[in-house]
Amino acid sequence: MAFRTSGLFEIASSTVPQPMFGSWVTAVSPVNGFANPSGAPLTLTLGTAQSSGDDALQIFAPGEEAWLVDPSNTNAGGVHGEAVRIATISGNTVTLGPKTTTTSNGIAYPFTEYPHVAGAIGTGSYIIPKQMLNNYLIDLEDGATGPFLYLGNKQGMTATLWRYYKLGIVASDVQPYFYDTSMTSAGNPFDLSELYVLGTAEDLYCVSINVA
Numbered sequence: 001m002a003f004r005t006s007g008l009f010e011i012a013s014s015t016v017p018q019p020m021f022g023s024w025v026t027a028v029s030p031v032n033g034f035a036n037p038s039g040a041p042l043t044l045t046l047g048t049a050q051s052s053g054d055d056a057l058q059i060f061a062p063g064e065e066a067w068l069v070d071p072s073n074t075n076a077g078g079v080h081g082e083a084v085r086i087a088t089i090s091g092n093t094v095t096l097g098p099k100t101t102t103t104s105n106g107i108a109y110p111f112t113e114y115p116h117v118a119g120a121i122g123t124g125s126y127i128i129p130k131q132m133l134n135n136y137l138i139d140l141e142d143g144a145t146g147p148f149l150y151l152g153n154k155q156g157m158t159a160t161l162w163r164y165y166k167l168g169i170v171a172s173d174v175q176p177y178f179y180d181t182s183m184t185s186a187g188n189p190f191d192l193s194e195l196y197v198l199g200t201a202e203d204l205y206c207v208s209i210n211v212a
Contacts, residue, residue: 002210002211003208003209003210004131004208004209004210004211005207005208005209006021006050006058006059006207007050007051007052007054007058008050008051008052008141008204008205008206009021009049009050009051009197009204009205009206009207010048010049010050010051010202010203010204011149011197011198011199011200011201011202011203011204011205012047012048012049012121012201013121013122013201014199014200014201016121016122016198017152017155017156017157017196017197017198018049018121018126018196018197018198019049019126019128019155019193019195019196019197020136020138020151020192020195020196020197020207021059021128021129021136021192021195021207021209022049022059022067022126022127022128022129022192022193023046023047023049023050023055023056023059023126023127023128024046024047024049024120024121024124024125024126024127025044025045025046025047025068025116025117025118025119025124025125025126025127026045026046026047026118026119026120026124027044027045027118028042028043028044028045028116028118029042029043029045030042034112034115034116034117034118034125035115036115037107037110037112037113037114037115038096038110038111038112039107039108039109039110039111040111041087041095041096041097041098041111042095042096042111042112043093043094043095043096044093044094044095044096044118044127045092045093045118046059046092046093046094046127047120047121047124051204053092054091054092055092056089056090056091056092056093056094057089057091057092059129060086060089060094060127060129061086061089061129062086062087062088062089063085063086063087064085064086064129064130065083065084065085065086065129065130066083066084066085066086066094066127066128066129066130067081067082067083067084067126067127067128067129067130067193068080068081068082068083068084068112068116068125068126068127069081069082069125069126069128069155069193070116070117070125070126071117071122071123071124071125071126071155072155072156075156076154076155076156076157076162077154077155077156077194078126078155080114080115080116080125081193082112082113082114083099083130084096084099084111084112084127085097085098085099094127096111096112097111098110098111099111099113126155128192128193129192130192130193131192131209131211132188132189132190132191132192132211133181133188133189133190133191133192133209133210133211134187134188134189134190134210134211135180135181135182135190135209135210136180136181136190136195136207136208136209136210137178137179137180137181137207137208138151138167138178138179138197138205138206138207139167139176139177139178139179139205139206140167140168140169140176140177140199140203140204140205141176141203141204141205141206142170142171142172142173142174142175142176143169143170143171143172143173144169144170144199144200144203144204145169145200145202145203146168146169146199146200146203147168147169147200148166148167148168148169148199149166149167149197149198149199149203149205150163150165150166150197150198150199151163151164151165151166151167151179151195151196151197152164152195152196152197152198153194153195153196154194154196155196157196157198158198159198163198165179167179167205188211192209
């Protein structure tokens, strides 16, 4: 069983949910690289879901697949979702490698198959490791402003819609509350791309994930 962690995550916006274990694309090189499906490498600058700002280095691994999915005001699960391959990582950027498929319009070994968006949280495409989880644990770090960290299973979640749990605050230097799925059997029932959080900007949370 693979045990995977990162640095502390920081809530970027008090009004926009973010991936529980992922980031978003703030810029792309070349600058028009997201306008259409791409048959050439793209370098993506990521957001600041990590409190250190090192999203690329601390969340992703070279050679792994990731989900790239655009935020949507009409589809709670997002749009243009596709699996991409991370070839290399440098600083807070990832460079996409070619897929081993051919698109419907004849692009062989494409790098992306759909147009996407670069921008701030809630605008830029979300990027999330393509992992099915055996279990995961998340806590809201002590000293948070709160009052809660809400856990949901759609990117369009709110404090009351598509929310399955909430974690309350504790004072600094007090053991925080946590949510543990406690699933340890084979089967990997949790899709990481479905897990989102909503909280108060600058509050910190910690996540560990297990992949069988």
